[in-house]
Structure formats: C-alpha cells, structure tokens
Amino acid sequence: MSLFLDTYDVIVVGGGHAGSEAAAAAANMGSKTLLITMNLQNIAQMSCNPAMGGIAKGQIVREIDALGGYSGIVSDTSAIQFKMLNKSKGPAMWSPRVQSDRMRFAEDWRLMLEQTPNLDFYQEMVSGLIVSNGKIVGVKTSLGIEVKAKSVVLTNGTFLNGLIHIGDKSFGGGRAGERAATGITEQLVDLGFDSGRMKTGTPPRVDGRSLDFSKMIVQPGDENPEKFSYLDITKPLAKQRSCHMTYTSPEVHDLLREGFDRSPMFNGRIKSLGPRYCPSIEDKINRFANKDKHQLFVEPEGWNTVEYYVNGFSTSLPEDVQFNALRSVAGFENVKFFRPGYAIEYDYFPPTQLKDTLETKLVNGLYFAGQINGTTGYEEAASQGLMAGINASLKVQEKEPFTLKRDEAYIGVLIDDLITKGTEEPYRMFTSRAEYRTLLRQDNADLRLTPKGFDLGIASDKRLKRMEEKHSKAENFVQFFKDTSVKPEEINPILESKDSSVMKQSDKMFKIFARPNITIDDMRKVASVNDYIIDNNLDNEVIEQTEIQVKYSGYIAKEKNNADKLHRLEYVKIPENFDYSQIKSMSFEAREKLKNIQPTSVAQASRISGVSPNDISVLLVYMGR
Numbered sequence: 001m002s003l004f005l006d007t008y009d010v011i012v013v014g015g016g017h018a019g020s021e022a023a024a025a026a027a028n029m030g031s032k033t034l035l036i037t038m039n040l041q042n043i044a045q046m047s048c049n050p051a052m053g054g055i056a057k058g059q060i061v062r063e064i065d066a067l068g069g070y071s072g073i074v075s076d077t078s079a080i081q082f083k084m085l086n087k088s089k090g091p092a093m094w095s096p097r098v099q100s101d102r103m104r105f106a107e108d109w110r111l112m113l114e115q116t117p118n119l120d121f122y123q124e125m126v127s128g129l130i131v132s133n134g135k136i137v138g139v140k141t142s143l144g145i146e147v148k149a150k151s152v153v154l155t156n157g158t159f160l161n162g163l164i165h166i167g168d169k170s171f172g173g174g175r176a177g178e179r180a181a182t183g184i185t186e187q188l189v190d191l192g193f194d195s196g197r198m199k200t201g202t203p204p205r206v207d208g209r210s211l212d213f214s215k216m217i218v219q220p221g222d223e224n225p226e227k228f229s230y231l232d233i234t235k236p237l238a239k240q241r242s243c244h245m246t247y248t249s250p251e252v253h254d255l256l257r258e259g260f261d262r263s264p265m266f267n268g269r270i271k272s273l274g275p276r277y278c279p280s281i282e283d284k285i286n287r288f289a290n291k292d293k294h295q296l297f298v299e300p301e302g303w304n305t306v307e308y309y310v311n312g313f314s315t316s317l318p319e320d321v322q323f324n325a326l327r328s329v330a331g332f333e334n335v336k337f338f339r340p341g342y343a344i345e346y347d348y349f350p351p352t353q354l355k356d357t358l359e360t361k362l363v364n365g366l367y368f369a370g371q372i373n374g375t376t377g378y379e380e381a382a383s384q385g386l387m388a389g390i391n392a393s394l395k396v397q398e399k400e401p402f403t404l405k406r407d408e409a410y411i412g413v414l415i416d417d418l419i420t421k422g423t424e425e426p427y428r429m430f431t432s433r434a435e436y437r438t439l440l441r442q443d444n445a446d447l448r449l450t451p452k453g454f455d456l457g458i459a460s461d462k463r464l465k466r467m468e469e470k471h472s473k474a475e476n477f478v479q480f481f482k483d484t485s486v487k488p489e490e491i492n493p494i495l496e497s498k499d500s501s502v503m504k505q506s507d508k509m510f511k512i513f514a515r516p517n518i519t520i521d522d523m524r525k526v527a528s529v530n531d532y533i534i535d536n537n538l539d540n541e542v543i544e545q546t547e548i549q550v551k552y553s554g555y556i557a558k559e560k561n562n563a564d565k566l567h568r569l570e571y572v573k574i575p576e577n578f579d580y581s582q583i584k585s586m587s588f589e590a591r592e593k594l595k596n597i598q599p600t601s602v603a604q605a606s607r608i609s610g611v612s613p614n615d616i617s618v619l620l621v622y623m624g625r
C-alpha cells in the first residue's frame with residue numbers, strides 16, 4: 001500500500017525559505033498541502049549568514065509579514081540583535097535587520113509549520129515529476145513512491161546537481177553536510193525547459209573562544225530595538241548580543257594570493273557566475289587590488305553558541321590557505337575553525353520561463369520559487385515561496401491569481417524583474433531596483449498589503465484590526481496638523497531654538513512639522529501653548545507613520561502620481577499567445593523578445609530590454625489603442 005492515499009492540492013518540494021513560506025501559505029488558504037524535503041531537521045536552514053533583512057531585504061520581510069507569512073515572526077523570535085539600517089537617510093531607505101540565532105530560527109520555523117492546519121510532512125528526495133498532457137499530476141521520490149497532486153511548487157534552492165568546491169577538492173552536495181538533489185533538472189530539460197548554472201560561496205565559521213575581541217571594534221545593536229512583525233507576538237529585544245568588526249591587511253591578501261593557483265575560481269574549474277554584490281574575499285582582493293584592507297564582521301551564530309560567522313570572508317580557497325590568512329587578521333591570531341568556507345555551483349532555471357504567478361509557462365500547475373529562479377538570499381526566496389504557495393492554492397480553488405504591481409511591493413518588483421528581464425547572475429534585491437521606493441517603505445507594508453493578505457485568508461483578523469487602528473490613528477493625527485493653526489508668537493521661540501526660519505504670520509502646524517529639523521516633541525510644545533494636548537500614549541508606530549506622511553507628503557504624492565500614470569498601461573492587457581509575428585512594423589528583436597516572454601500587459605512589455613518606446617507605440621496602435 002502506498003504511504004500516500006490522497007491527492008494533495010499542493011505539494012511543496014523543499015523546506016528552505018521559499019518552501020516553508022509556500023507550504024504555510026497554501027495550507028493556511030485551506031489547501032491540503034504536503035511539504036517534502038530532504039531533511040526535516042533543516043527546515044528553513046540559514047545556509048549562509050545568520051541574519052535576516054538588511055537594505056531592501058528588510059522591506060521584503062516586512063511585506064511577507066504584512067501579507068500573513070511567517071518569516072517576520074520567526075525573525076523576531078530568533079533574533080539576537082536588531083538594527084534599523086540607514087536611519088540617517090530618508091524613510092524609504094530605512095531597512096530593518098536582525099542577527100539571528102541560526103539553530104533557533106530553523107527550530108521556530110518547524111514549530112510554526114507543525115502548528116499549521118492542512119499541512120503534512122515527508123522527508124525524502126523528490127527525484128522526478130509526474131506530468132500528463134502538459135499538466136503536473138504529482139511527484140516521484142527516490143524510493144519510487146508516487147504522490148499525486150493538483151499543483152507542485154519546486155523550491156530546490158542550491159541543491160539541484162549541487163557541486164561544492166574547496167580549493168582543488170570538489171564533491172556533490174546541496175550545501176555543506178547535505179547531499180545534492182538529482183533527477184529533476186534532467187527531466188525538466190527533457191520537457192523543454194532551459195537551465196543554467198550559478199555559484200555562491202560562504203565564509204568559514206570559527207570558534208569564538210579562540211578569538212581576541214579586544215582587538216576588534218564592538219558593533220552593538222540599536223539602543224531602542226524594534227522588530228519585524230506587525231503582530232505583537234514578541235516584544236522588542238530586552239538584551240542583545242554584539243557583533244565585532246575587524247579588517248584584513250596587505251599581509252592577509254598576500255597569504256590569500258598564495259592559494260590562487262589552487263582556487264577553483266581562478267583556475268577555471270568554476271565557470272558559472274556568482275553574486276556580484278556579495279563577492280568572495282579572493283574576488284575582492286583581485287578586483288580591488290589597490291585596496292589594502294577589507295572590513296570583516298564577526299557575527300555570533302546564536303545566544304548560546306561559541307560559533308561565529310566571519311562575514312566578508314566568503315571563499316573557496318583551500319582550507320589551509322583560508323586558515324593561514326585568517327590567522328593574520330587582528331583578533332584571529334589563535335583562530336580555530338569549526339567549518340571552512342566553500343563555494344557551491346548549482347542548476348537554476350532562467351525565470352523568464354515563468355508567468356507572473358510563478359507558474360511555469362510549459363507545465364500547467366507547476367510553480368518555481370526561490371534560488372531555483374536565479375535569486376540569492378533568504379528574503380528573496382521566502383517572498384517568492386509565499387507568492388507561489390498563494391497562487392498554487394488559488395489555482396486549485398479555481399480563483400483569480402494574485403499578483404503585486406511594482407508600486408505595491410518590493411515583492412512585485414522582484415517578480416516582475418525576474419519574469420520580464422530574467423537574470424544571468426544571482427539576483428538580489430536593492431532599493432535602487434524599485435522606482436517607487438518612497439511608496440514601498442518598511443513602515444507601511446501593513447497598510448499596503450495586510451488587506452490583501454486578509455482577503456486571501458492568510459492574514460488574520462487580528463492583523464487586519466491592528467493595521468486599521470494604526471491607519472486611522474495616523475490619518476487623524478495628520479488631519480490634526482492640517483486643521484490646526486499656530487500664531488508666530490506661539491511657534492517662533494521653538495523655531496529660533498532649532499535654527500529654523502521664523503514665521504511672520506499664522507500658519508498650519510502641518511507646514512511647521514514638515515520642516516526637516518522639527519520633531520514631534522516640538523509639536524507637543526506648540527500644541528500645549530495652543531491649548532491642545534497631543535496624546536502622550538500614542539504608539540510609536542503611529543507617530544512615525546504620521547511624521548513620514550507629513551514630512552514626505554510631497555515626494556509621496558509625486559510618486560503616487562507617476563505610478564497612476566503607469567497603471568494606465570498596466571491595465572492594457574495582452575491576450576495569451578498573442579501573435580507578434582503579424583506586427584511587421586515592430587523591430588525584429590522586439591517581436592522575438594515579446595514572443596519569448598509573453599508579457600501579460602503593455603506595461604510589462606515596455607520593461608523588456610530590447611523593446612523600445614516606438615515598439616510599444618506600434619503595439620498599442622495594433623491593439624486598437
């Protein structure tokens with residue numbers, strides 16, 4: 001008798017960051033879901049740095065949380081340090097980041113999934129897909145077990161034909177200590193998919209007891225830490241663990257260079273492209289030969305472990321070269337290794353083969369999410385998993401698909417970039433990729449997305465109520481500033497003390513508060529002279545939201561206006577299988593690209609490289625617009 005008697009609505013293959021979010025979303029939407037992964041001990045394992053968030057990635061985690069995904073909650077429960085990055089810049093750039101307890105992160109994810117209804121688990125390698133008449137009908141495992149499903153989400157990460165490199169040694173593996181996954185790439189290629197190879201690397205992990213932290217610079221967390229989740233499941237951290245910073249030196253670089261002839265990167269054994277913005281240490285000293293030092297961040301791996309992650313020292317050089325060079329870094333003179341750094345090459349599938357729902361164009365009901373799509377990073381993977389899980393579920397339930405536009409979420413930018421432009425090197429998110437970043441802030445992800453998550457059935461009633469309360473309190477507060485006038489004699493002493501130009505006649509408080517150096521405390525003083533009281537118990541989130549809406553109202557309005565203009569083309573839909581070959585007045589390159597990518601809207605068509613504004617005009621005329 002088979003272990004699996006039922007047909008699942010959704011099977012998720014792989015329990016990494018993408019797979020965990022996909023499984024949670026599908027199950028929470030009422031789909032009977034099975035998560036099959038090679039090792040149930042390693043659910044949402046952090047393969048590389050023990051941290052979540054950071055620039056643009058922090059915004060993504062908040063978006064996942066706002067929609068009802070789990071990454072934000074788990075990031076909070078397992079955090080050992082919190083920092084809001086870029087606080088000195090405008091709010092579009094503020095990016096939350098936590099240092100995580102690696103083991104606790106994986107444990108908490110598994111606990112969250114075990115508490116999710118409709119979700120079954122199975123540990124084994126999926127070695128093949130069952131496809132019938134261009135439609136997915138199930139998966140096959142390495143033991144030969146067949147499990148039937150109406151849809152399948154593949155989230156294989158770095159495991160597909162993974163090949164690990166350390167110096168001149170290489171061996172199969174999905175990440176250190178885990179075997180590679182085989183069978184799936186070959187079958188997908190037979191089905192007509194294009195595949196490619198990418199690479200990434202990770203630094204050594206070392207024993208903190210062997211380090212001399214007195215030679216390094218302490219990097220504490222924020223004095224007033226915040227958190228990721230908009231829900232109040234956890235409180236901000238009461239205590240935190242510090243990181244440390246140190247530097248490489250010319251001596252360290254010379255020692256590293258000694259191993260270049262045995263480096264798989266320099267002797268040509270690794271041919272695939274790695275993440276440009278997360279280069280290995282050998283890459284850095286090679287590319288920036290005139291720099292005599294590089295920063296290294298020494299990050300604890302958890303609350304109770306002595307293991308440390310050497311951020312900035314990612315390498316695939318031989319282990320003896322890594323060790324020798326690291327011993328010349330200040331504070332590392334007596335370093336003991338827990339694990340050497342390594343690089344890994346793996347298969348990915350160019351994401352232009354996907355629809356905007358992350359369903360493949362070739363096989364009905366088959367979805368791809370995460371590193372398999374050529375991205376890098378936990379946050380990028382988790383957000384795709386969430387979207388694939390949602391859409392797989394919606395499809396099975398015969399409901400309309402769910403997509404996010406570029407002005408609605410970083411997740412929308414990410415997916416649109418992937419399916420429209422594709423990627424030939426590991427894709428990571430940056431704020432600069434988003435043209436509407438003043439709208440896509442970390443502080444307002446709940447306002448943007450929680451109502452959508454609620455409609456989908458994954459954001460709870462409690463989450464929606466919290467969002468609505470914050471929204472209405474902030475709106476009222478903004479209105480108060482718009483409605484209330486102040487006289488010059490009431491405000492000028494404060495303005496003078498702030499070196500801000502004085503007022504000659506009465507004006508609205510909104511205008512004063514909009515000035516960059518005027519704070520909420522100044523406003524409280526003005527309000528009190530004016531016989532108004534600003535509630536002292538107002539939530540910090542409400543105050544922050546109000547302040548941003550007042551101080552950045554001009555920028556926000558301008559971006560909204562630009563986004564509205566773009567929507568006009570977003571709503572001009574292109575029918576499926578549209579025949580571009582008929583449009584002879586369009587450039588050949590544009591016709592080929594459009595035929596290949598099959599954009600769903602004219603706006604998406606306009607973002608494809610090689611499609612010019614003139615091609616778009618021709619397309620619009622052809623479509624009778």
Ligand code: FAD
Pocket residue numbers: 013014015016017018019036037038039042043044045046047048049124125126127155156157158159160174175181182184200201202278342343344369370371372375376377378381382428
């Ligand atoms: P993963 O987290 O890799 O999870 C894949 C899961 O699928 C695993 O649980 C695996 O067991 C399972 N699986 C795979 N195939 C099968 C199968 N056939 N059957 C059943 N289960 C299967 N990101 C950065 O942002 N910066 C970095 O510097 C960086 N460096 C990295 C270095 C290394 C060595 C590695 C391995 C990863 C690195 N990453 C880095 C990438 C980061 O780990 C990934 O982006 C992220 O984990 C991808 O999430 P995912 O869910 O797509 O895949």
